[in-house]
Amino acid sequence: MFHKEGHKIILITFIFIIASFLLVDNFIEIGWLRILILVALLAFLILILQFFRNPKRHTSLNSKQVVSPVDGKVVVIEEVFEKEYFKEKRLQVSVFMSPINVHVTRYPISGNVIFSKYHPGKYLVAWHPKASEENERTTVVVENETYGKVLYRQIAGALAKRIVNYAKLNDKALQGEDSGFIKFGSRVDLYLPLDTNIKVQLNQKVRGGESVIAEV
Known part of the structure; x- marks a missing residue:
């Protein structure tokens, strides 16, 4: 579950990642460089998703x-x-x-x-x-x-x-x-x-x- 404040940024990130994957696939022929860029893009996506996560919390209500x-x-x-x-x-x-x-x-x-x-x-x-x-x-x-x-x-x-x-x-x-x-x-x-x-x-x-x- 992701926080609503991150929905727009997550969508933009997905579009950026997909576009970058296509560019790398079409224009970079050096194998190790392609792998390095793809790993970096995947790590960036994971970081964004982790930052905007919104885990459910169980608060024990206590006025004291x-x-x-x-x-x-x-x-x-x-x-x-x-x-x-x-x-x-x-x-x-x-x-x-x-x-x-x-x-x-x-x-x-x-x-x-x-x-x-x-x-x-x-x-x-x-x-x-x-x-x-x-x-x-x-x-x-x-x-x-x-x-x-x-x-x-x-x-x-x-x-x-x-x-x-x-x-x-x-x-x-x-x-x-x-x-x-x-x-x-x-x-x-x-x-x-x-x-x-x-x-x-x-x-x-x-x-x-x-x-x-x-x-x-």
């Missing part, structure tokens, strides 16, 4: 827990001052996605979308300390009665040139449901209450919609 919004590796767990929305200290948990990870963004909790804003910006590498404030990004805040307010921020990386955010103000968010997509390598930051119980460790690999990041 925050699940990971994306697949990837936990690269930051620290207390920070969140400047945009809370304007106070929060626990930040950041998950970095490589180009081979699933890039679907999912709602970390169920509740009401009370804030959603897009920011144009730079394309620093996703793990850069200033990426959270200077890169292209979207900020979304979801609130429920049990957990309170959770902010998650999609951040573009050096390769990611487009962030897709489906979360609109006053939407009803369902934990684990698709809330967006980031194309080609990036990261997502979570900002949680200071008294939250973090359930992950640095460098731990997590799965979007399934891995529990924190709980009340």
Whole structure:
């Protein structure tokens, strides 16, 4: 199953691959070179298909827990001052996605979308300390009665040139449901209450919609 954000790119890739196969077959006579080009084209197709895959995830709905919004590796767990929305200290948990990870963004909790804003910006590498404030990004805040307010921020990386955010103000968010997509390598930051119980460790690999990041 492939994400809808990739349908157009996958179609264009298939057309490009077929055209390239025909050109190679008709105009390149050197055997080893033909094989090398065909293998490279096949590898490119597999990479595109893998990037836009959208595997079904089984989220155990729990209003006391925050699940990971994306697949990837936990690269930051620290207390920070969140400047945009809370304007106070929060626990930040950041998950970095490589180009081979699933890039679907999912709602970390169920509740009401009370804030959603897009920011144009730079394309620093996703793990850069200033990426959270200077890169292209979207900020979304979801609130429920049990957990309170959770902010998650999609951040573009050096390769990611487009962030897709489906979360609109006053939407009803369902934990684990698709809330967006980031194309080609990036990261997502979570900002949680200071008294939250973090359930992950640095460098731990997590799965979007399934891995529990924190709980009340």
